[in-house]
Amino acid sequence: MTLDRRLHAYRPDLADEALRGQVEAERFVSGTPARIALAVADLRPSPNLACGLDTQLLLGEDVLVFERADGWAWVKAVRDGYVGYLPETSLTVIETPATHWVTAPRSFLYNGPDLRFPNAHAISMGSRMTVTGEAETRGTRYFLLNDGRSVIANHCASIGTPAGVDYVAVAARFLETPYLWAGRSGMGIDCSGLVQLAMHMMGLEAPRDSDMQANGFGSPITREELRRGDLVFWKGHVGIMEDEKTLLHANGHTMSVAREDLNAAIERIGWLYEQPTGYRRPDRIA
Template sequence: MSDPRLTLFDGQVAHVSLQGRVDANSFTKGTWQRCGKSTANLTRANGSQDKQLLLGERFLVISQNDHGQSFGQCERDGYVGWVNTNDLDADVPCDLKVVTLGTHCYSEPDIKSAPIEWLPMGAEVVKHSEQSNAAPQFTAISITKNQIGYVPSPHLAALSLTSPDPVIVAQTFLNAPYLWAGDSYHGIDCSGLIQRALLSCGIACPRDSDQQEATLGRVLDEHEPPNCGDIVFWKGHVGMITDENQIIHANAFHMAVAQEPFTQACSRIGQKEFGEITSIRRLSA
C-alpha cells in the first residue's frame, strides 16, 4: 500500500504517474513552483502541520482549492500536502543556498539598511545580474520579479557545496526552539534536525523518523558500540550520537535542540516518552 505522505493524490486529482493505481477524477502532470517565503507550512487537509518548505524549494502543484491553498509534492523528500498558494512563486532556477544557521536579506548592500527577510539554512536563492552594484561583502539576489535584496556573501555558497560532518551541522542548531514539523532555527523537530544535518552533507534523507529508520544506513549489531554520527531511533523519536557519551536531539522535554548524556536521555525517554530504542543505524560502513 502506498504511503499517503508520499502519494501525489488529493482525493480528487492525482499525478499522471498514478494512473491505474488510484481512483481519481482526473490526472495531471502538475506545475512546478518554488517556495516564495523564508518558510511555508505544509499541512494536511485537516490543517495539521507536517513539515515546512524553505525559500526556493521546488513544489509540484497538481490542484488548488477554494481556500487559497495548493496541493502538491516537495522535491526535497517527496512529501505531499497543502501550502498557501500565496507562499509559492515561479519556478526560477536558483544559484546559491544559505549555509549558515540563518541570515538576513537587506534592502541595500549595507548592514544598517532595513532587513527584508530572514533566510534559513538550506534556503535557495537566485543571484541577481546587478551584482556589480553590491558592496563586495554582499551578494545581490532577486526577492521578487521587481525587487532586489542583499545577503552577506559569506552566508551563501554554490548549491553543490556540502558540509563534511552531519554532527557539526546538527550542533549548530543547539538551543533552537522545538517546533513540531519545523525545519529551521526558528523551530525544528527531531526528524527535521536529522534531515537538515544529512541534506547539508549531501546525504539523501526522508522527512519523518519512521521513514529515516527504514532507509538510512545499516542497523548496528547488538554488541556494536555506537559511534559519533550514528542515528538512534525510538518509536516516534530520533537523535544523533555526538560522541561516546552524548546525544543531540530536538525534543519536547527541553522544548529545544539539546545535547545531553546518552544514558540520561535513554532512561527518561524509555520511562516517560517513547519506550525502548528500536534501532541504532550507521550511515557509513
C-alpha cells in the same frame, strides 16, 4: 498496499499522473513546477490553517503543484517527495535556476546591500536563491539577488558546497535552536528535521520523518556499535550520536536542540516512550 499519503498525491477526485495504474481517481495531472517564495512555508495535511503541520519548505525549494483552489495549493516537494497543502501565496514562478544556498544556521534578506536597511527577513540554512552580482558596504560583502534583495555573502555558498566537516558538525550548529513540531528551519526544528536538514547540507538525502528514517534508512546496528553519525530511534523520536556516548537531538524536554548523555536520555525518555526501537548507521556520513 495502501500508499503513504505523505509521499503520494492522491485523492478520489485527483491524483499525481505518476500514480496512474496504482490508485483510482477521477483525473490525473502531472503537476506544474513552482518555487517557495516565503522564508518558511508550512505544509499541512489538509487545506485548513487550524490543522497541524506535517513539515516545512524553505525559501527557493521547488514543488510540483497539482491543484490551486480557494487560496490553497496542493503540492509535492521535489527534493523529498512530501505532499501537502500550503497557502497559494507561498508560491512563485520559477524564473531562473537557484545558484546559492544559505550555509549559516540563520541569516537575513535585506532590501539592498546594507545591514542597516529596515524590514529584514530572517531565512534559514538551506534556503536557496539566485545570485546576480556582488556589492560591498562599509566592508561587508553582499550577494545581490535576482529579486532585488541582498544577503550577507559569507552566510552563503554555491549550492552543493558542504556546510560543515560532516553532517554531525552541521547538526551541532543548531544547538539551542528552539524545538518546533514539524519544524525544518533554523528558526525552529524537530528531531527528524534536524537529521534531514543537516544531511542535506552535506549532499546526503534522508527521509523527512523519524518513522521513515527508522524504516530502512542506512543499516541496522547494535547499541554497542554506536559511533559518531549513527542514529538512535525511539517511537516518534530520533537522535544523532555526536560520539560514542553523546546524543545530539531536537527534543521536547529542553524544547531545543541539545546535547545529552545517551544513557541519561534513554532513562529519561523510557518512562514515556519506552526503550529505543533501533539503531542505524547512514550509508555515508560525510
